[in-house]
Amino acid sequence: KGNIYSEYAGKENDFNRKIEYFTLAAANYDSMFASCKSDDIKKNLKNDCKKFSNVIDSIKVYYWAENYNIGVKALGRIDEEIIPRIKEATDSTEKEAASAELKAVADSAKGYFRLAIAVDPSKYRPYEGVALTHDRLKEFDSSVVWYRKATDLEPDSLYLIQNTAYGYIQSNDWSNAAEYFKKLSAKVPDDAGTLLNIAICFNNMRMFDSAYIYDTRAIKADSNLSAAYIDVGRYFLIKSQAYSDSIKEATQANKTAEANSYMTVRDNLLDSSSYYLGQGIKLVPENIEALEQYGVVTLVNGQYEDAAGAFKRLTELEPFKKDHWVNLGDIYIQIQKFEEAIAPLEKATELDPGDVKVWEVLRDLYSNTNNTAKANKAQAKIDELNKL
Template identity: 20%
Template sequence: MTPHGNAGHGGPNGERYRFGDILVDAAAHTLSRAGAPQTVEPKAFSVLLILLRHAGELVGRDDLLDQVWGHRHVTPGVLTRVIAQLRHALGDDSQHPRYIQTQHALGYRFIGDLHESVAPVPAAEPEEHEEVAVLRHAMPEAAAVAANEAIAPFAAPVPTAGADFTTRRKTSDQRRWWLAVAALLAIAAAGYWFGQRDTGVLAPSAASVAVLPFASLGERQGGDYFAEGLGVEMIDALAGVPGLKVVAAPSPGGRGEVDVKRLGAQLGVATVLGASVRREGSRVRISARLSDARTGFTLWAHSYDRETGDVFALQSDIANEVVQALVGVLPAGEIEAARQSLARRLTPTRNVAAYDAYLKGEQRMREQAGGDARGADSAINFYRGALAIDPGFARAQAGICQAEITRFEDARDSAAFARAQSACEQASKMDPSLREVSLAMGDLYRTQGNAKEAIGYYERAVSDPALRVHAYLGLAAVASTQGHGKQAMAYFERARQWAPRDPRVAQKRGYHLMVNGDLAGAIASYREALEYAPDNPDLWSSLGGLYAISGEAQQASRAYERSLEIKPSYEALNNLGSLKFEQGAYEQAAALFRHASEIDPGDFRTWGNLGDALTASGSTAAQTRAQYEQAATLGRRYLELKSDDAQSLALVAWYAANLDRAGEARALLGKAESLGTERGEVALLGAQTMARLGDPAAARRHIDFARKHGIPQQRIEALPLLRSLTATVEPSSEREPGAAR
């Protein structure tokens, strides 16, 4: 790894760094903030120096462990602790960093602005005018060299980056005038240099466009779905143009003007496309504008007024205008192919009424992703409506398949899987070449545990840029299930590169980290997802669950309450009920679980939670048997389809123990432990199961193993069945507790 060009001033014996009010002196091994010394341990200081020497670069977590600790046989937690110590010393905020940026599960990057060395300047140093000094201070080395040549006849040379400087005011008006001219020449040289150099991932590609959400105008009730759907279709269509980088821009909010230049810089694009949609009677009017993100100037603007039946041709016209505007920078010979691709993508059906119903279904699926638990059910109804109008509408059939899979995964509803299988098979018969069908089939096989088939379908879906992010997330999920953590993270990173601000990417990555025991990384990922989707109740509920697992009850409660404020859902009710249970408020917990079961009776976990709350509040085994029977029945159906879900196996083992089915309980728990995932949660459930079966020695082994894998003591003591067992625990061991022993 090559050190960053601006890092390290004063030579090997005088390496010093200044950023903000921070001064770091490597030789003296000191760190000060606003002149006040800050104490950090030697390892922390070494980590800071490495980050500073590679300022702006991502330094991998393993690289830091290698360089500072000399090997990787230390847990990543020591690095997390050191970074937290540095942030405290620097006055940095992990959620809004100024200096140290976390690239979750990958490493860290120094993002502060490094200033020149503050060492005293020798008296013989040539004088330099203030205006030139300030200009040079913000100038890269190549531009400074050009500036030196420009002002050589009039002033002392401008030092290149890394040299010391001073500022002394001159009074000569003539010299001031010449220096102003020189400054303009230097600015021109710097502008040329910046225009020619490779500025990295944020440098806008000439063939790149950000598409803003299409705005809905007019009085039409509920018309947002149409405008929003057209915008999404436009993104997907343009993403299929070879050589064109397409980014979905976030909603600007309100009705204010978009700062095109700022948005372009944030997203690294050269152009921005925005449009408004108005439907009145049988006509639709779309006003579109393509802007240059560097200057903010409009490249073209046009209003299209057509019959609603011409909406497909209208979309193609707009897309072709974008392509035409970028004709000079798109690969030669691919323009006509791009136009044909756009026409195919933007005409999924010839029937506008079917298309309208399809767009409504797509909106409901976006609402499902945004936290509406019933969005998938509503979407299926609209997709079916689209197929009733156009029986050959393959994308609508693939939509049904995706919605049923979502239902199966979110609610553990085994009946949804059979419906998904039927819908996917039908979509494949209608159009086996359709990449949406490939994606749906990949999801179907993934949920079934058939990795080989899933990977094959995902690799086909990856060829469609509009589906690439979803396909990469699917491949990451398969790799995660197979225990290939590094490969999974690589797929997450690919998805992030295609969609830098997509909350799905951070959410799925967070789930992967949680399953593999990295709770701190999982929490950070979910918090990142919430930066992009702050009103998503599911994300808040999941974050609350992670806080609860980590033993941060207050944080968990706030997250659950925020989720329920946005939209009541059975997931949030379940999670808040679990928190109340751990706090000993069993009757409140039971009421929350009952409410959750009324919203969605298909999730076996809700019934099991209700059984637990009733048992803890004093109900007899006979009174709770119905809840555990329902939980076990639904859970077994789910496991027939998803046999690699370790926590679900352990849950059904617990239900079996409460139903006095000792053999079944031990067998299921043994299978859960053999998978080697979610080890802490599985061990905690195993401890309860063994205690219920009257085997306190096995229960204590499970408790000890749960502690070793991150389960806080307060969570263990919150479980009535384990409370009396926590005082005496067998000696620590890394061996699996062994449910069958």
């Protein structure tokens, strides 16, 4: 009787009807297996159980494989033909046509994977197939549901646990993503990438202390993991800013001892921030955001040569940004390298000729370095701008 339902399913065009027939077929197959195991069935009626069990197993394997493989081919077509066509489309009409085809083929892929599930719900691969198809459609909330179904059937699969975690990230569900990355980390405790992903999840949940713990574990697992160093550097920088506020409040209240205590803690945090950010940019010297933060931290910390190096590198990476040139010039002034401060500040005036404050600093530098002609020109520019 189960095979009759399978044959009915083969003649149907509607996926929902096909699923109903295969579900009925599977129920009948399961009923036969249950009957063969039952002690209430007479022995002479069980004689053919082995023969029929083998036949049914073969039928299930056939229909499962047939539907699953069609789903895999449809998914392959999406990856190899349709998505590249969408990316390469030169006009909206072409893109709309390819997008419509993507939806149609994806619906077909999902349908065949669900047919395979109806035939044998115990195999995880069709669940994964449905999840992957939803991924291609950027339907991440749906994909993660199917990844979880697959993971429930194959709980030791690192690949499925990881895909489930990434599915939650795509859905901006950082809490569940962290939980699945933790499951993955429990199985591969020294994998630095997984530890870093957990830290990223905690950062997005603004649980910075927890993120710090996993970042330091990631560094222990892989000392070349630049992102973890930079993240820890930022962690200490943020904590130092809180102590800066406490120093200000204690100073205003004439609580000198308390202010000094806060200052010691802040300086230690800045030292830590400087170290970790410095390690990070050694590994990725073109990370602009980290360079900016390292420049600020080292400047506040009185590490002027390091700060100058950071902002000099920033002027090379982003020569169009005035602030980098101004910061570099200001640092040279701090360490009394007045002649070296002139060139970056001149570059700043090229980028923004209307900044009076920069012209005033330049005028003073020209005067201090006995360049009277340039000092006069700078003053004339200041007078001109002040009249506007």
